[in-house]
Amino acid sequence: MLLYTRELVAPRPKQGLLRFRNKPPGPTYRERLRSSFAHSSIPGMQHVFGERHLWQRCLWLTVVLGAGLTGFSLYTVLRHRHSEQLLVSLIETTQLPVYHIDFPAVAICPWSHVNWERALPALHRFLPRNPDAELRETFRMLLVVLDLTSFSNFQRAEDLAKKNGTGLGFLKMKQLMNFLAYRCDELFVSDSCVFDETPYDCCKLFVPEQTEKGQCLVFNSLISEHSRKKQLTNKFYPYKLSTAGEESGLKFTINASYTFVKSGEPLPFGMNLMIKEPRQWSNQMMYHLYPDTENFVAVHPMVTETSPNTYEMSPSKRRCYFDNEKNPNFQDSSLTYNRENCLVMCLHLVVLKTCNCSTPVFLPPIETIRECGIVDAACLGSNADIFSYVKMGEQDKYINDSRRGHFCDCPDNCNSRQYKMTLNVRKLDYPKNSTETLIKAQIYYGQRVMTKIITKLKYTNLDLLANFGGIISLYIGASVMSFIELSIVLGKLLRVFVKDAYAKVKRVC
Structure with a gap:
């Protein structure tokens, strides 16, 4: 049996519930910040809360805030530069x-659009049976005009307006x-066409195709x-070429026979050579x-390419269109978008707006639109200056130009x-007694x-991030880990503040 002294015996509590003392107060916010930044990786912050004197803490706080604001x-x-x-x-x-790109398309366009050996068959084919002398003369004049007509000299069509062309309105x-x-x-x-040192049948290489110069033979x-x-049938088409130099590309020989030219015609028999992209309708350079x-x-x-990182820009600011983007001024066409195709489509819409008809012999066809005929010759001839001249942007504000022309909004x-x-x-040097007249080309x-x-x-998001990191490191000495800290x-x-506020509200309630 153990005996305890009186001092070791706890006094008996009074009647009722025991009353416990309140929990001792935790550290203040200042003490929490000081302990958090005592070993911080952000330079200067440990001095803001760790220095003993107030003026030292204020000095370091000024330095840190100044560096941060800078x-x-x-x-x-x-x-701003990035935006x-x-x-x-x-x-x-x-x-x-x-060999990374297709070989360019090559178009051969005769200066004369009419093979006069087929003038008589055309008369029998396209005119009614037994036409009178006036209709035959009007048809002959039509062929003379068509012989050299293109959008560069549509003025010749005005000659037809002087004739009564109602009899040929059906053509x-x-x-x-x-x-x-x-x-x-x-x-x-025959057998004069060679490509990539391989002989070909010329008529299998060159096919008829419409251009701004009328029908040409295009490779x-x-x-x-x-x-x-x-x-669809040849996976190597359009053709490519990996070599360079003479004798390596396309070669052909043209028979420059004068029998096809109209007698008395001052213009000799010659060709226009057009080099263009395979998916391009035409090219002004010849x-x-x-x-x-x-x-x-x-x-x-x-080759000119635009980086995919410009997709976010609008085409108007980028000033070009990608293949999967649609130019609002380039509608209702099966052609691939490029500036040249956009210009010819714009020109065709100008013809439609001016003369209310289309010219599919020179320009991409517009479905359900009436084709221009001989009755439209006066309109086409009198407005030739509109069709032959393209105006760009706001040049009328800065250039005093008497030509009317037409406007086309066609970015690259x-x-x-x-x-x-x-x-x-x-x-060319011919053998003696040779009667040939040829045109050779390579x-x-x-x-x-x-x-x-x-x-x-010039500045991407990655550049912005890298420059931002450099500036922050220079002025604050911070890193990603510093921001995480x-x-x-x-x-x-914030957690302590919310917890304390919740405890106060609960105590009040």
């Missing part, structure tokens, strides 16, 4: 092999001109229906091929090709490599 003000400048979305074009390479101009156009076997010398194009069918000459055309392609395509050509011509790459230019944003400290303080 860093974030510079970030604002960077953010401007400036574009810069750079030469990515000058050694891109030419379909496209059918008539394509019937009168030169055919492959009439132009090319390696994807515009005509015949060419698109060829692409070369003339004269009889008794051998022509060497060296093609120097250049973001991914395009440009061809620079150099033409060398020499006179089209080939000038070099096996080409230049590629890429356009991209600061977020954790503020989160803890």
Whole structure:
């Protein structure tokens, strides 16, 4: 049995419930901040809460706030520079092999649109039986006008307005001109076509196709229906070429026979040579091929691409359209968008607006629209200055131009090709007593490599992040871990503040 002294015996409590003392107060917010930033990775913060004297703490607080404000003000400048979305074009390479792109399309367009050996068959085919002398004369005059008519000299159509053309109002101009156009076997010398050092039948390489110069014979194009069918059956079409230099590309010989030209015609028999992209309707840049000459055309392609990081920009600010974007001014056409195709579609809409008809013999067809006929010759001739001149932007504000012209809003395509050509011509030497009149031509790459230019944003989101990190590190000495640490400290303080506020509310209630 153990005995305890009186001092070791606890006094008996009074009657009723025991009353416990309140929980001792926790550390203050200042003490929490001081303990949190005592070993902080953010330079200066440990001094703000760790220095003993008030003036030292205020000095360090001023330094930290000044550095922070300076860093974030510079970030604002960077953010403004990024929001401007400036574009810069750079030469990515000058050694891109030419086999990365299709060989350009080559179009042969005779200066004369009418093979006069088919003038009489055309009269019997397109005119009613037993036409009178006046109708025959009007038809002959129509052929004279069509012989050299294009959008560059539509003024010749005004001559038809002086005649009574109501008797020929039923004629379909496209059918008539394509019937009168030169055919492959009439132009090319048999077995004269060679591509990539391989002989071909010329009429299998060159197919009829509509251009701004009327019907031409085109190689390696994807515009005509015949060419698109060829692409379905031949996986190597459009053709590519990996070599360069003379004898390596396309070669052909044209029989420049004067029997096809109208007697008394001052213009000799010659050709227009057009180099364009396979999916391009036409090209304004052309070369003339004269009889008794051998022509060497060296093609120097250049590829221009726009980086996908510009997708976020609007086409109006980027000033170009990607293939999957639709230009509102380029509607109702099966053609691939590029600036040249947009211009010819715009021109056709101008013809439609001016004369209320279409000209599918020269321009991409517009469905359900009446074709211009001889009755529209006066309208087409009197407005030739509108069709032959394209105005850009707001040039009327700055240029005093008497020509009417037409406006077209056609930005470039973001991914395009440009061809620079150099033409060398020499006179053909025939054997003695030769009666031939020929035109020879070679089209080939000038070099096996080409230049590629890429356009991209000058400042991307990655550049913004990298520059921001550099500025913050320079002025604050902070890193990603510093921001995470600061977020954790503020989160803890917020949690304690909410917990204390909840306890006070509960105590009051």
